[in-house]
Each structure stands twice: as C-alpha cells, then as structure tokens.
Amino acid sequence: MATLELNEIVKSFGAVEVLKSISLTIDSGRFVSLLGPSGCGKTTLLRIIAGLETVTRGNLRIAGRDVTNVPPEHRDIAMMFQSYALFPHLSVQENVRFPLRMRRQGTRKDQEERVRTALETVQLAHLAERMPRQLSGGQQQRVALARAIVSDPKILLLDEPLSNLDARLREDMQVELIELHRRLGLTTVFVTHDQEEALSLSDTVVLMNAGRIEQVGSPQEIYAAPRTSFASDFMGSANLVPAHVADGVAALPGGGRLAVMSGARADGAAKLVLRQEDLRMLPAGTQIGNAFIATVDTRIFLGARIRYVLRVGELRLKCLAPSADFFSPGDTVVVHVPPSCVRAVDA
Numbered sequence: 490m491a492t493l494e495l496n497e498i499v500k501s502f503g504a505v506e507v508l509k510s511i512s513l514t515i516d517s518g519r520f521v522s523l524l525g526p527s528g529c530g531k532t533t534l535l536r537i538i539a540g541l542e543t544v545t546r547g548n549l550r551i552a553g554r555d556v557t558n559v560p561p562e563h564r565d566i567a568m569m570f571q572s573y574a575l576f577p578h579l580s581v582q583e584n585v586r587f588p589l590r591m592r593r594q595g596t597r598k599d600q601e602e603r604v605r606t607a608l609e610t611v612q613l614a615h616l617a618e619r620m621p622r623q624l625s626g627g628q629q630q631r632v633a634l635a636r637a638i639v640s641d642p643k644i645l646l647l648d649e650p651l652s653n654l655d656a657r658l659r660e661d662m663q664v665e666l667i668e669l670h671r672r673l674g675l676t677t678v679f680v681t682h683d684q685e686e687a688l689s690l691s692d693t694v695v696l697m698n699a700g701r702i703e704q705v706g707s708p709q710e711i712y713a714a715p716r717t718s719f720a721s722d723f724m725g726s727a728n729l730v731p732a733h734v735a736d737g738v739a740a741l742p743g744g745g746r747l748a749v750m751s752g753a754r755a756d757g758a759a760k761l762v763l764r765q766e767d768l769r770m771l772p773a774g775t776q777i778g779n780a781f782i783a784t785v786d787t788r789i790f791l792g793a794r795i796r797y798v799l800r801v802g803e804l805r806l807k808c809l810a811p812s813a814d815f816f817s818p819g820d821t822v823v824v825h826v827p828p829s830c831v832r833a834v835d836a
C-alpha cells in the first residue's frame with residue numbers, strides 16, 4: 490500500500506497541452522476514480538502514473554519516493570486495461586505467472602504459490618489448468634485481475650476495465666472489485682467516463698475536464714454538491730438555471746424567486762443548480778414559499794418514479810417525482826424547492 494502524490498503534472502503532445510498542472514494526493518488504500526468526458530486526459534494521467542508516458546513538467550511520488558524517471562517495472566504498480574488480452578496459448582495459471590517470469594521474481598515454487606494465492610483471491614483456483622478460450626468473459630476478466638495483483642503491487646491502476654462487459658456482468662464485476670479492494674486494501678486508481686460507475690465504486694472521485702481537475706470529493710459530495718456548472722452538468726443530475734442573485738435570493742427568468750442556500754452564494758449573474766429529485770410538483774394554486782410556476786411539457790413513466798419535463802418561460806427543467814405525483818402535459822403546477830437544495834455557481 491502506498492500514498493501516491495502528483496505534483497503539478499503537465500503533459501504536452503507536440504504543441505497540445507493535454508494535462509495542465511495536475512496536483513493530487515491519493516492516500517494509501519483508497520479507491521479513487523478518475524472521471525471525465527472523453528479526451529479530458531484520464532488515460533494519459535494513468536499512463537503517467539504507470540510510467541508508460543513521461544511527464545513534460547512536474548513530478549510524482551509513490552510512498553514518498555520520487556518515481557518521475559523510474560521505469561514502469563520498478564514502480565511496484567500493476568495496470569489492467571480495457572482490452573485485458575490474455576495469452577491464448579497459455580493456461581490460466583501460466584497467464585497469471587507471466588509477469589513474475591518476466592521479472593524473474595522469486596523461485597518457481599514461490600511463483601506457483603503466488604499464482605495460487607492470486608487465483609484464490611479472484612475465486613478461480615479451480616480453473617487454473619484451463620485455457621482462456623474455455624472461460625467466460627467475466628472469468629477472463631478475473632484472470633486478468635489475478636495477473637495484475639500477482640506481483641503484489643503497491644498501486645493498482647485500472648483503465649475502464651469493465652467497459653467491454655455486458656450490463657449484468659459489469660454489475661457483478663463491480664461488486665467483485667469492491668470486495669477485492671476491501672480484502673486487499675490496495676491503493677487503486679480507476680479510470681471511467683461513467684458517472685454511475687465512479688459514484689458506486691470509489692471512495693474518492695476526481696472529476697476532470699479538459700486536462701484539469703474540476704473537483705475532488707466523496708461520491709456524495711460530487712453528486713450532491715457539484716461546485717461548478719461543468720460538474721453539475723456532467724453528473725447529469727441537475728438542472729442549470731441562469732438567474733440573477735442578490736442578497737441570497739435568485740430571480741428566475743420566468744419571474745419566480747428562490748432563496749439560495751447559504752454558504753454557496755454567488756451574487757450577480759449565476760447559475761442555479763437544481764437537482765431533478767429536489768423539485769416538488771404541487772397542484773396549481775398551492776400557497777407555498779420558495780416556489781415558481783411551471784407548465785408540464787412531457788411525462789415519462791419510469792415505474793417507481795415519473796420524469797417530467799417542465800417549462801418555465803423559455804426554460805425547460807427536468808424533474809424526477811414519486812409516481813404518486815401525477816400530472817398531465819399542459820397542467821400548470823407550482824414547483825417548490827427547499828432553500829437548502831438551491832445552490833448557485835458562477836455563470
């Protein structure tokens with residue numbers, strides 16, 4: 490286990506700066522997701538941590554040791570990619586033993602012992618003799634995971650390892666990854682562009698945008714309190730409403746007024762972050778504070794909930810309501826938002 494420190498990492502490919510001064514400390518034993526849209530630099534950052542890519546500026550430390558110029562095989566790191574390609578002509582146990590053979594790590598007996606432990610960890614000891622083609626996709630994935638952890642790395646790097654799996658298998662593997670992490674306590678850095686996956690797997694989410702870190706926090710913080718309009722937009726859970734804020738009260742374009750939660754208060758032109766599930770739809774005429782009037786545009790029945798699209802002047806807002814709150818397109822509604830749920834970010 491190890492602390493990983495990234496200090497002002499800059500990476501350019503030719504004239505293009507794809508990482509712009511990334512600083513981040515990942516404590517020992519954490520499960521951290523690098524989350525962000527395609528092209529924001531997640532994979533490049535992971536490859537820099539692995540030593541597969543050099544830095545243009547900045548440095549990185551693992552367990553206090555500067556490894557900026559240390560080659561990958563001497564960093565005590567294991568990496569597993571999206572395409573986890575096993576060697577088709579090697580058995581499961583030979584695939585897992587491969588990195589130990591390459592590094593001439595231990596005697597043959599030591600290596601076999603480690604392979605057995607790694608396969609037990611991913612619950613595949615009983616399939617040690619099989620060839621990759623005789624395994625299911627999920628089992629192959631677990632062999633790749635065993636191969637990544639067999640050399641007892643300090644840090645495990647995972648680059649979208651689940652993206653080739655179908656939805657069901659992916660959920661199973663997510664649970665296995667969480668359990669594996671709990672058992673081994675390995676510092677783990679996981680790259681994904683999938684918000685839900687980042688929120689459900691990691692204890693810390695690093696949200697990236699265009700080569701920079703946008704926000705670092707627990708899944709709860711990132712989801713409930715996105716600090717920028719990019720963060721709230723990317724997390725997809727919130728409406729972004731342009732408004733004018735003065736003295737803690739936001740004036741909406743359609744004429745409504747909402748008190749803004751204290752603490753996250755921006756004066757002047759701002760964007761209000763209104764989460765879909767925080768909008769409460771009430772029948773027209775309901776007398777209640779912190780509310781505005783809207784018209785129902787669309788209703789989508791989701792089972793336990795209903796998603797509504799509401800119109801306020803030119804603005805369209807998404808609302809996720811309990812299925813008991815039943816309205817029809819064309820209805821006028823009063824939309825109440827508790828003041829503690831109205832946050833403002835810079836426009």
Ligand SMILES: Nc1ncnc2c1ncn2[C@@H]1O[C@H](COP(=O)(O)OP(=O)(O)OP(=O)(O)O)[C@@H](O)[C@H]1O
Binds near residue numbers: 507527529534
């Ligand atoms: N070897 C390279 N040479 C030139 N440009 C590169 C190279 N590798 C990556 N890039 C560019 O750097 C930027 C960041 O790429 P990177 O693969 O790190 O993004 P990402 O966030 O992992 O995206 P994705 O989710 O699509 O994999 C992209 O604009 C990409 O085109």
